[in-house]
Amino acid sequence: MKNVEHYKKGYYMPPVVDMSWAQKECTDKAPTWCSVDLRDGNQALIIPMSLDEKIEFYKTLVHMGFKEIEVGFPAASETEYEFLRTLVEQDLIPDDVTVQVLTQAREHIIRKTFKALEGVKNAIVHVYNSTSVAQRQQVFHKSRAEIKKIAVDGARLLRDLTIEAGANYRFEYSPESFTGTEPEFALEVCNAVLDVWQPTRDRKAIINLPSTVQMSMSHIYASQIAFLSQHLKYRENVVLSLHPHNDRGCGVADAEMGLLAGADRIEGTLFGNGERTGNADIVTIGMNMFALGIDPELDFSHMPELIDMYERVTRMEVHPRQPYAGKLVFAAFSGSHQDAIAKGMKFREERDEAYWTVPYLYIDPHDVGRRYEADVIRINSQSGKGGVGFIMEQKYDVNMPKKMREDFSYFVKEVSDHKHQELKPAEIYQIFSQYYVNTKDPIRLENFSLQKRADRWLGQILLQANGEEVILQGQGNGQLNAVSNAICKAYGITITNLVYSEHDLDRDSGSRGIAYFGLTDTNGKTTWGAGIDTDTITASIMAFVTAINRMEGMTERVRFRALKSSPAEVGQFRASVGQH
Numbered sequence: 001m002k003n004v005e006h007y008k009k010g011y012y013m014p015p016v017v018d019m020s021w022a023q024k025e026c027t028d029k030a031p032t033w034c035s036v037d038l039r040d041g042n043q044a045l046i047i048p049m050s051l052d053e054k055i056e057f058y059k060t061l062v063h064m065g066f067k068e069i070e071v072g073f074p075a076a077s078e079t080e081y082e083f084l085r086t087l088v089e090q091d092l093i094p095d096d097v098t099v100q101v102l103t104q105a106r107e108h109i110i111r112k113t114f115k116a117l118e119g120v121k122n123a124i125v126h127v128y129n130s131t132s133v134a135q136r137q138q139v140f141h142k143s144r145a146e147i148k149k150i151a152v153d154g155a156r157l158l159r160d161l162t163i164e165a166g167a168n169y170r171f172e173y174s175p176e177s178f179t180g181t182e183p184e185f186a187l188e189v190c191n192a193v194l195d196v197w198q199p200t201r202d203r204k205a206i207i208n209l210p211s212t213v214q215m216s217m218s219h220i221y222a223s224q225i226a227f228l229s230q231h232l233k234y235r236e237n238v239v240l241s242l243h244p245h246n247d248r249g250c251g252v253a254d255a256e257m258g259l260l261a262g263a264d265r266i267e268g269t270l271f272g273n274g275e276r277t278g279n280a281d282i283v284t285i286g287m288n289m290f291a292l293g294i295d296p297e298l299d300f301s302h303m304p305e306l307i308d309m310y311e312r313v314t315r316m317e318v319h320p321r322q323p324y325a326g327k328l329v330f331a332a333f334s335g336s337h338q339d340a341i342a343k344g345m346k347f348r349e350e351r352d353e354a355y356w357t358v359p360y361l362y363i364d365p366h367d368v369g370r371r372y373e374a375d376v377i378r379i380n381s382q383s384g385k386g387g388v389g390f391i392m393e394q395k396y397d398v399n400m401p402k403k404m405r406e407d408f409s410y411f412v413k414e415v416s417d418h419k420h421q422e423l424k425p426a427e428i429y430q431i432f433s434q435y436y437v438n439t440k441d442p443i444r445l446e447n448f449s450l451q452k453r454a455d456r457w458l459g460q461i462l463l464q465a466n467g468e469e470v471i472l473q474g475q476g477n478g479q480l481n482a483v484s485n486a487i488c489k490a491y492g493i494t495i496t497n498l499v500y501s502e503h504d505l506d507r508d509s510g511s512r513g514i515a516y517f518g519l520t521d522t523n524g525k526t527t528w529g530a531g532i533d534t535d536t537i538t539a540s541i542m543a544f545v546t547a548i549n550r551m552e553g554m555t556e557r558v559r560f561r562a563l564k565s566s567p568a569e570v571g572q573f574r575a576s577v578g579q580h
């Protein structure tokens with residue numbers, strides 16, 4: 001690509017670092033989470049949230065279990081200031097929740113921030129200044145010592161104003177643009193800040209290391225974190241926090257690796273909203289833990305409602321492929337995946353497995369409030385019999401014979417291919433009803449009678465065919481046999497193989513049953529049909545008639561034979577079966 005020579009790495013390797021953390025597989029407990037949706041997320045929106053929208057978002061965060069929430073930058077605007085005041089005045093901060101506020105390391109901004117905090121019981125005051133080489137050179141025009149002084153002066157003011165307020169606020173410091181800062185210098189500044197705050201076991205300080213702009217692969221960021229974790233003063237009294245952004249698309253990976261490297265806390269947002277490419281996505285990080293059997297201690301089980309709130313108040317959209325949350329993340333369109341999922345679900349049901357192992361589904365969609373029928377098996381021209389069968393069985397109780405499933409799924413696939421559209425379960429059922437159940441063309445079952453004579457059954461069947469009424473007669477060793485013989489003889493059909501099954505439609509309010517017939521002709525071609533009725537024998541005859549109707553050339557056959565009975569014969573038959 002042109003202009004590649006304009007770029008070089010913008011990060012700095014730590015001088016020495018113990019990399020043994022890289023041997024760990026995963027974290028074994030949830031970190032302290034801090035949502036920065038209402039500050040970092042909000043400052044990245046085209047239209048920042050209104051007061052009411054912030055309150056709604058805040059209440060959701062509390063409900064999900066966040067114990068630390070950065071509620072804003074009170075010195076930034078009237079809305080930001082008012083929001084914190086509203087939380088205080090409406091008593092919206094539970095005792096176990098700490099609100100966090102961000103401030104630049106500038107005196108008038110810090111003072112305004114403290115004013116906004118009046119009456120807050122538990123607060124974290126978060127002060128930052130940029131320490132990177134680029135910002136020292138281009139923005140602040142200051143030496144390392146002068147940059148350190150901004151941080152230390154800010155830290156002192158936080159300490160003094162807290163004492164003055166008689167409060168017990170906790171403090172957080174961020175060397176902003178940490179990823180573009182030499183790790184030794186970031187360490188020097190953080191240690192100088194900690195020297196001012198003198199953190200204790202009961203009042204720990206938070207050192208937050210942001211990838212304000214992500215500049216390296218995740219193991220490099222993590223080795224920078226490890227370096228600070230291993231060399232910070234007062235380490236046991238410091239909560240080491242991460243604040244990854246996503247410029248290289250690795251925000252979640254940075255958070256996960258940073259935790260392995262020694263961090264205790266994560267700042268991030270729901271669905272990764274935030275400046276430019278966003279902040280680290282707490283939903284993904286938390287759900288990644290969940291999927292490994294580690295309790296994230298945040299509740300993501302109402303994901304659809306969470307998305308609804310998020311999209312409404314931020315005016316952002318959750319991407320359909322957003323991990324764990326997107327509309328399509330549990331969807332399988334392709335036949336072999338659907339087949340494996342349907343079999344995996346059955347296996348799980350039969351074996352009552354303790355652990356989730358269903359192929360192609362990383363987690364159980366139910367755990368995040370999603371539904372199998374609507375979200376998992378989705379039908380289009382890539383789908384197969386497993387998927388169509390799954391929908392028909394799970395949603396409509398229709399359990400077709402295996403070969404019929406195949407036949408029906410090819411039929412459905414063709415419809416989808418021609419329409420160039422996904423087919424929803426209701427559309428699939430409609431296709432089934434229209435083409436495979438109780439069909440009336442070219443022959444329509446009007447009535448029938450069955451009588452047993454010695455060990456034989458005599459069948460009479462009244463049909464409407466070719467615009468005429470016709471009574472057919474046949475006999476056989478069973479009821480269905482008598483009817484099928486009558487029809488086959490009349491229309492010259494030879495059946496070489498026959499498959500039959502039936503079952504109740506358990507969820508059907510009219511307590512109907514369904515019967516299926518597969519009829520193989522002399523060319524070896526099998527045609528399928530189904531019949532639904534409250535009476536089992538009627539359902540079976542309907543299924544047989546449907547399979548006959550669906551046979552190739554049946555319309556021509558019916559027209560050619562042009563069978564008809566006289567009105568007197570039909571009237572007599574009707575009277576004999578009690579039909580008027």
Ligand SMILES: CC(=O)SCCNC(=O)CCNC(=O)[C@H](O)C(C)(C)COP(=O)(O)OP(=O)(O)OC[C@H]1O[C@@H](n2cnc3c(N)ncnc32)[C@H](O)[C@@H]1OP(=O)(O)O
Nearest residue numbers: 043073075076077104105106128129130139140150176212
């Ligand atoms: C990576 C991050 O997300 S950091 C958070 C960023 N978020 C925001 O900025 C949103 C809220 N901010 C605001 O509303 C405004 O910036 C305010 C109200 C806080 C301040 O506005 P202004 O007074 O106009 O200052 P502005 O933010 O433009 O900063 C410019 C000055 O502050 C200095 N400055 C910027 N950040 C800091 C800091 N963290 N500490 C100390 N000084 C700083 C700059 O060097 C510059 O100084 P100069 O005037 O001597 O050149």
Ligand SMILES: CC(C)C(=O)C(=O)O
Nearest residue numbers: 128174176177210212
């Ligand atoms: C204020 C700091 C922590 C920040 O948002 C960043 O550096 O990304």
Ligand SMILES: [Mg+2]
Nearest residue numbers: 040210212243
């Ligand atoms: Mg940020």
